[in-house]
Each structure stands twice: as structure tokens, then as C-alpha cells.
Amino acid sequence: MRRIEISENGINMVIEIDDENRTRLLHLSPLPFDESTLEGRSGTLGFNMVEVQMSGLDRAGERHGNKYIITAPGYTLRFAGINDTCDQQGRIIEVTQTDEGTGVEVVSHFRFFNGVRAVRTWTTVTNKGSETQTLEYVSSFCLTGIQKDGVLDEDDKLRIGVCHNSWFRELQWKTYTLPELGLARSQPQEWLHSSKVFACTNAGNWSSKEYIPMGCVSNTETGTHMVWQIEHNGSWHWEISDREGHLYLQASGPSEIESHWSKELKTGESFESVTCGVAFSDESFDDAIGELTRYRRLIRRKNRDNKTLAVIFNDYMNCLWGNPTAEAEFPLVDAAAECGCNYFCIDAGWYADGFWWDEVGEWKESRKRFPNGLKEVTDYIRKKGMIPGVWLEIEVVGIHSPLLDRGDVDDSWFFMRHGRRVFDRSRYQLDFRNHKVREYADSVIDRLVKDYGVGYIKMDYNIEPGIGTETDADSFGDGLLGHERCYLAWLDGVFARYPDLIVENCSSGSMRMDYAMLSHYSIQSTSDQDDYRRYATIAANAPLALTPEQAAVWSYPMQGGDRERTVFNMINSMLLRIHQSGHLANIDDDNRALVKQGIAVYKQIRANIREAVPFWALGTSGFGDGWVSLGLRRENCAYIAVWRRETNGDSISLPIDFLKGVQVRVECIYPDFNEERFLWNTASGRLSVQLRTQNTARLFKLTW
Template sequence: MKRIKITENWINMLLEITDRDEVKLLHVSSLPFREETIRSEEEKHAFRLVEIGLSGQDRPEERHGMKYTVTAPGYRMKYVSHEEQRNEDGKKLEIVTKDEATGVYVTSHFQFYDGISVVKCWSQVENRGNDSQGLEYVSSFNLNGIEKEGLLPRDQKMEISVVHNSWQREVQWKSYTLPELGLEQSQPDEKLRSSKEFGITNTGNWSAKAYLPMGSVFNKETNTRMFWQIEHNGSWHWEISDQAGHLYVQLSGPTENQSHWYQQLKAGESFTSVPVAVGVTEGGLEKAVEELTKYRRRIRRRNKDNETLGVIFNDYMNCLWGDPTTEKEIPLIDAAAEVGCEYYCIDAGWYADGGWWDEVGEWLPSKKRFPGGIRKVMDYIRSKGLIPGLWLELEVMGINCKKVKELPDECFFLRHGKRVYDRSRYQLDFRHPMVIRHANEVIDRLVTEYGIGYIKMDYNIEPGIGTEVDAESFGQGLLEHERAYLDWLGSVFEKYPDLIIENCSSGGLRMDYAMLSRYSIQSTSDQEDYRHYATIAANSPLGVTMEQSAIWSYPRIEGDEEETVFNMVNALLMRVHQSGHLAALPPERRDLVKEGLDYYKSIRHDIREAFPFWPMGLSTFGDDWVSLGLKCGKKNYIAVWRRGGNSWAELPIPHLKGKEVKLRCAYPSYERCEYNWNREGGTLRVVIGAPVAARLFEVEMI
């Protein structure tokens, strides 16, 4: 028996190579391993490093249901070699295992990051045998025994958290006990192998349409947490269930059972799984989000946008609603420049004379909407000191787009010999060179002819399980398209490194770090009610770093001063996406917008390095009071929203308890609220008379 012990960045990891040459991943935790937590060799047998399923392989060991346990040949993989090295990120561990019967090898990769308690994991499958093998499943991370620390029964101490996500209802963190999920213990430990798993899955090209690709398991007894994100822009799956007396967690990309993914590996071919990031911490959720925030900043593309945090005006939300014209844009451009915006993006509709939904695809400006040409409007935007931008939905073509007839079927997703429709659009396949040529021509035209520096890249369809073109399964076609899209995106940034491209998919429906390691900014929602948006804004640091998190601020013409302030506070700790009919706002309300943007520019250098905290906990849409704080060294910024209920709230801030602070209402300058700091209790008391209002506070340690 041989052991591989790694202690890196507060991560304790232990692997064992048994006398039978089996590799067991025994432990990944913020706490050290304790031998007594695995009670027998029989239990240890189920602590496999990787689960992999090939077609036509028997699974003789006892299991129940469709869980990814006792996979074949996963259960018979044998140790070949391992290597530890260091690179620019930190320590890297690679472990090679093989299946003698098929000649399939798996290299399990673990990349650590210096100073961050997160490890990136993925699996590389190679067919070194003589026969083709059908790959149906491979885990990117597989750990049994996630409940083994502490003394209490698992039903009393374990909590599983999921981030629900949907259109206009993004980033909703919910936590469940095992009994609430139907995983209540009813068998003796030594026989624990029920047929039910708690699985969270996405199938399709909208990676976050029902859940963000992340999750967490918390041990309330030991105050330890494991958390993860799956870094993929399409189909993915994670599950938690019981096996051999313990609970396991498995993370993967697409699967055959859940997402119609299957790939034939011929002799000499290989497949690399979707990468996942796994972190461990002691302490509450805020510590986990801090580590995840550090990791997200480390892995993303270096770019100026996440350093400068420019202020964007977009003409869509509670404004032009996709009906732009030169006549409508000019006063909005003037107003946006007057209040201090730095980018001006014309949203949907600029390419169509009338209704535009099913005609998108050519991306040529409408002469009817812009009689003097769209370049004239772009020049006017620049003359006002702003950088111009345009909306695109480049991955689709409307069924009535003229260019649809010019492209062969192979440029689109096909199933059963037919083009895939969704909402009167076709899905383009970015594996095809004609699609890449088309996409590059559009980007080049917008940048070189129209002179834009910002693109809002939207995506409003769900083409489903994938395409049959050049693929053994629909899911394989989808996966390869998604990877081709990411490669194309990388080529765009290589050619235009300062071009800002916003990741938008009906708001936040592709909020994942395959996309966000490339894109510098993420649309968080299409939520039209500023009061509901406070919840999405407050929770958004769970899914995306603050400097990438675009939040709408869209004061309404019929609103009042408090409505304007509420809108601004929604965005001031993130990335400001200003909208609304600024030109029609009364002067005193437009002044409040300018005041908010001026203040934002004075603090945005802190936002890009800050970490979030939630004085009142994560928000739900039914909360009367909502709060989000940012920690920036000695300075803290705290947004507070009231949506009814009592006129006062107490905000616990434990990390400032017992400290002398300088406290001020930073925005708006008219204040109209009461506030005080209780040093001994570590609480900020806020009284706001208006039933719907918001304030932004600075709390600086003295």
C-alpha cells in the first residue's frame, strides 16, 4: 500500500494505492484525514478515483438505480503512475489508471492554485487498445465519504445547497437537509446503497436555465463546506447519493442518460472531460464565496474591462425595448454623456425595418431606422466621448433571414435529418468553417466599419440535446459545437483584445465560467421590476465576480426620487448597466443618476478587488429588507434596500464587531434616513421612512 498526501492552500487531500493497485481517493477536506472515518476495507473499495462507463461492460457489483457507482470499467481501473509538479498556478497532480481488458487509460488531473482553497479537476480518457470503445460517462471529480467528519448522524448534520436560476428569477440559493431530499437514512451503514440520487442536471445549450452549474455540501457539526462549479457552457450533471456506508458527490459534463451524450473512441483516440472546480473551507458561506471569487479572478482572461469597470448605457430595458431610430437615440446619447456613461450600446432592432425576431442573421443596419447610416450614429456617440456598442445574437439565424438559404444544412443543428427550430430561429453550428467565416465577417464589419468597442452578445433560444451532424450522438455534436464556440471567442479576443463582449442569454441563462473565463462581463437578468432586481443584484456574487456582474439601473419616467435611488443602488456595487428614458427624466432625478455614477467611479477600483458578504443573509423575493456588503480592506460598502415591512433593520456585521468605525451614507447625498453603529454588538441599525427605498453606506475601520 502507498499513499499520496497533499496539503495545499488549506486543502487536505489523500489518495491510496492499494496492494491490488487500485487508486482510492480517500479524502478532500479542509480538515485532516482521520483513519477511523473509514471503517473497513469493504467501504474503502467504494472510494474510487474516477467513474467511467463504456458500452458493453458488465457491472457485477451490487448497486441500485441509475447512479454512477460501480461503473464499468470504473470499478476495475488499476494504478499506472502518478506525477507531482509545479507550474505558474501552483501544484499539479496527475494520476494515470488503466483497464487491462479494454486498454482504456484515464489521467485524472488536479490543478491547485497558490493561495486559493480550490482545485480544478478533469479526466482525460485514452483508448490505447485495439478495439473501438463507446464512452457513455466519465466523472471529472468523484469523492465518496463527504459526510464522514463529525459524530452526528448524517441526517442531522448535512445540508446540500443548490443555486436555482431562471428567466427574471436568477441566482436563488436554496439549502436542503437529506430528509427533505428523500435521502433520509433507512438502512444500516454497511448496506447503504439506495436507488435514489439527488441529481442536478442541465441538458442543452442554455447552461444555467434552471440552475447555476454549481453547488455545495455543508457539515453543520464541523462547520466545514465543500463547494464546486462546473465550467461548461452546455450540458452538465452532478449528483449526491449513498454508497457503501457513505455519501458521495460526482461532477461531470454531459452524460448519455441525462443529456444524450455518447462518444466512440477509436484506437488511439482520446476525450477530455469538462473541467470542474472544487473548494473546501471551514466557516460559513461567505468564506466559500471569497475563495471562489479569488479563483474566478485567477482563471479568467486578463482584460482591461475588469480593471476599469466602465459605465455602460444600453437603450433597451424600460427604454426603447428594441425599437431604435436615429431620432430616438440622439437625445438618449446626449443624456447618457451628460450623466457620465462611458459606453453606449444600441440594443436589438438596429438591423430590421420592422419586426426583427425571425429575420435576424445578416446583421446589416436598417436604412429606415438610420436614414443617414448607422455609422453616423456611431460617430455621434464618439463625439460625445462615449464608446459605441451594438447588440448581436450571432449564434442563430431567423427562419426568414435571407442568408439561411445560402448556407447548407450542415451549418445548422440537425436532428433526424431536419433543421432544429426554436422560436423561429435556427441554431448555427460553430464547427463548420462557413459559420466561422460568417461570424468573423460580422465582427470585423462591426469593429472596422462601424467603429464599435462593445458588443452585447445575446442568445435567446434553447436548441435542446444537440445535433447529429458529424457525431455519434446528439450530445457529442452539442459538446463539440460549444467547445468550437469557445475557441472562436478566443480568436476574437486575440484579434481585438480591447473589445468588450457582454455575455447575455435572455439575461443570466448562460452564467457559467466556461463563458466567463473569456467574457469580461455578464448580463445578470431581464428582470423589469427594480424592486425584484434588488434580490438578484444582492445574490449575484454567488455566480459571478462583482466586476463582471452587469446590473440594470432603469429609472422610470413615472417614478420619483426614491425610485431613482433604488435603481442606482441596485447597480453601484457591481457593473452599472444604465438605461431608462434619461432624456425625459426631471432634472433633479437625472442629477441623482449623475451623482450615483460619479460616486461609482470613485469606488470602482475597490470593487474589482472586493469580497462579498451578506449582513442579512442571502435574499429571497419576499424579503422586506435586503442587504449586500463588500469588504475592501479597511473599507466596507453596504447596500441596503427596503421593500416594505418595518421602517428599521438591524444588520449584523460580525467581522467589524468591537471595532471603531467611521460611518456615512455615501449615496444619496440627501440621506433622509437614520443610521448608527453598535460597536459592542457589531450591528448597523438603519431607519428608512419611505416604504420602498435604498441607501448605500460606507463603513471604514479607524
């Protein structure tokens, strides 16, 4: 038996090669490895580095139910070698294992990043045997012993964090104990094993329709936190359960049981799993999310937008509501330019004379809405110093779309199941594995950019086509995965042709908020929420799921609203990305001046936003909270937004632990008419704020 110990960026990794040449991942943590924590009736047997299940192989041993343990050939793999290299980004560990019976080779990849407590993991499976093999499950990340550090019982010390997500109810972070999840201790520690799994799963193309593909394990005894994200724009699965006296975490992309995925590997063929990012902290949950934020910045496409943080006006929310006309746009363009917006996006409806939901797909302007053509409006936008944008839903075709009359548009363009086209909400799902689909999508983008000068596209997606397609696929899930990877490759081609084009990721708001998409897109719609008071919770929690500079939040001041409504709306977006809307041409001068002031302040601080990490003085927010806060911090300054909703108390004390004992200068930077009291308490590290009126907000800057 031998062990390989690796320490990188404050992450300690211990790999064991046992006497039977089996590979174990014993430790991956900011804490040092403690041999005494490896209690269990079978030693290190359950500490597999990877789990792989293939068809027709026996899963002998411990009862497992549907848990992904004792997979075959996962439990029969043997160590074949380790490759330890470095490049400009950081260190790369690759561990190779092989299975004699099937001839399969499995490589576990661990990619570290210089200066960040995070690692990216994925798995490659290659069939080097003589027979075709069928994959049913491949883990992207596999770690046993997530409870082992410390002496307290896991029922007492462990907390599992889950980010619930749904339309209008986005980004709801909840923390659970093991007993609350049905995983309470019911056996002696050394025998800990059952059939119960706590899992978060997605099946389909809306990757975050129920959960953001992430999670967290916190150990309240040791003060350590491990937070992970599955970087996939489709079906995924993570689970926590018990095995061989320990608790484990596994994360993956699609699987056969959960999402109808299987993949045949002929001799010489390989499959690469989706990637998983894992960040660590031994300080706080906020610090763990900070490490994940830094990691997210490293893995995304380099682009100008995430450096400049342009202010976007979009005519939809509490404004034109998908009913644009040239007549309605001109005064909005004037008002948006006056307020300081950089981009102006014409939202849904520009391509149809009337009701358009089931006719989309051709993407040609409506001459009824724009009698002199759409270019008249896009040219006017540029004349006013802004860059024009439009709304698209490129992956779908309405069931009554004129595009269907083209002779070359046949079933091969669309998702198919059981010999029939898949459709949802009166739309068909295009299959981006088909080169004709990609060519058509390219022609739409090229026409909009070249003929209309479009520099911004709001790319929406409002259907869920389910488990996938059967065309040229080993399984429905295989077809879906192939489509999703081809869509991302197509998107790369768009950015290669138009590197300064901004494309917003929108799927009924945030139904595809994942870092497969967000490693390509520079900006993400966070919600369709049309109540600005509730939006404060979504805005405050947004940095859990994505970097602040990618999180587009609507600000929509109301016609007839008072100045505090406008301030509340603006502060919702001012620590993230301003997605300005509301009928700016129709609000009064005072409120329009507050929008202009807010945008001006944002432009002064956005260089800090793009490099800051988040903190939550009051914890993450729930819709029922009377007080909400979000902070961003850098080396010597921080910003904190404070919202008061419907609560009786008019004052709040916000603990900012990293500034305890530090002399801090606090100023209210928005709005400039502030008459509310605030006070910094050096000894306690607390900011006290009074907001005397319900549904008000203030934005503060802290320097030290």
C-alpha cells in the same frame, strides 16, 4: 497499501493505493484527515477517484439504479503513476490509472492555485487498446465521504445548497437537509446505499435555464463548506447519493442518460472532460464563496474591462424596448454622456425595418431606422466621449432571414436531427463546428468593428436547441459539445484580433451563466427583470454565481418617478456592474442628477469592487424578503447595500461577524441627501439601519 498525503493552500488531500493497486481519493477538505471516519462494511472500496462508463461492460456489485457508481471500467482501473509538479499558478497533481481489459488510460487532474483554497479538476481518457471504445459517462470531480467528518448524523448536520435559476427568477439560493431531498437515513450507517439520487442537471445549450451549474455541501457540526461549479456552456450533471456506507458527490459534463451524449474513442484518441472548480472553507459559507470568487478571477481571460469596470448605457430596458431609431438615440446619447457613461449600446432592432424576430442573421443596418446610416449614430457616440456598441445574436438565423438566400448556406450550417434542421422560436441554430459558419461570424464582427467603430457587443442568445445535432457526431450530445467548444475557440479568435473589445454574455438574461463562458467573457447580463424592486434580490445574489465586476445589473430610473425610485435602481447595480438604462433624456433634472451622482460614486469605489469578495449579512435573498443586503469587503474597508421593500418594520440590524469587536467608521456614500439613521454597534458587530419609507435603499461604506 500506501497513502499519499498532500497539503496545499489549506486543502488536505489523501490518496490511497490499496493492496490490489486500486486508487482511492479518501479525503479532500480543509480539515485534517481522520482515519476513524472511514466506517463502512467495505472499507475504502467506494472512494473511487474517478468514474468512467463505457459501452458493453458489466457494472457488477452494489445496486445503483442510474447512479454513477461502480462504472466500468471505473471500478476496474489500477494505479499507474502520479505526477506532482508546480508552475507559476500553483501545484498540479496528475494521477494515472489504466484498465487492462480495454487498454484505456485515465488521468485525473488536480490544479491548485497559489493562495486560494480551491482546486480545478478534470479527467482525460485515452484509448491505448486495440479496439474502439464508446464513452457514456466521465466524471470531472468525484468525492466520496462528504458526510464523514464529525460525529452527528448526516440527516442533522449536512446542508445541500442549490442555486435555482430561470428567466425573471434568477439566482435563487436554497438550502436543504438530506431528509428534505428524500435522502433520509433508512439503514445502518455501514450499509448505507440505495437507488435514490439528488441531482441537478442541464440538457441543452442554455446551461443555466433551471440551475446555475454549482452547488454546496455544508457541515453545520464542523463548520466546513465545499462549493463547486461545473465549467461548461452546455449539458452537465451533478449528483449526491449514498454508497458503501458513505455519501458521495460527482460532477460531470454531458452524459448518455441525461443528455444523449456518447463519444467513440478509436485507438490513440483521447477525450477531455469539462472542468470543475471546487472551493473550501472552515469558516463560513460567505468565506467559501469568497474563495470561489478569487478562483474565478484566476481562471478567466485577462482583460482590460475587468480592471476598469466601464459604465455601460444600453437603450433597451424601460427605454426603447428594441425599437431604436436615429431620432430616438441622439438625445439618449447626450443624456448618457452627461451622466458619465463610458459605453453606449444600441440594443435589438437596428438591423430591421419592422418586426425582426424571425429575420435575424444578416446583421445589416436598417436605413428606415437610420436614414443616414448607423455610422452617423456611432460617430456621434464617439464625439460625446463614449464607445459605441450594438446588440447581436450571432448563433442564430431567423427562418425568414435574407441570409438563407445565399447559395452556400445549406444544412451543414445548422443543427440537424433526424434529417431535419433544428429550430426553436422561429430561429435555426448555427453549428460553429463548420468553418464557413465561423468565417461568416468573423465577417460580421470585423465589419462592425472596422466600419462602425463598435467597441462593445451585447451577444444575446434567445433559443434552446435541445440535446444537440447529428451531423458528423457520434451522438446528439457529442455534436452539441463539439459546437460549444468551437464557439469558445471562435470567441478566443475574436479577442485575439480585438483585445479591447467588450463582449457581453447575454442569453435571455442569464440563461448561460457559467464559467466556460465567463472565463472568456468579461461581463454577464444577470436578468431581463423589469421590476426594479424584485431586481434587488437578483443583484444581491449575483456574486454567488460570478465575480461582482462581471455581473451587469440594470438600473432604469422611471419617467415620473420620485427620487427614491432612482436611488433604489442605482443601488441595485452599484456594487456590481452598472448597466444603465431608462429614458435618461426624459426624466427630470433632479433624478438625472441622482443618476450622475451614483455613477460618480461608483467610479470612486470600482477599484475596490474588482478585488473585493461578497458577504451577506442577512443571508442570500428571496423575492419575498422585506429586507435585502449585499456586502463587499477588502482588507480594511467594506461596502454594504441595504434595501427595504414592502415590510412594516422600518429598522433592521445587520450582523457583520468579521467586524465583531472592531471600531468601524460608517458613512452613507449614496445618496448624498440621506436623512435616515444608522449606527455601528462595536460589541455585537452589527450595523443598525432605519429606512422609514418602503421601497428605499442606501449604500454604506465601512472603514476600520
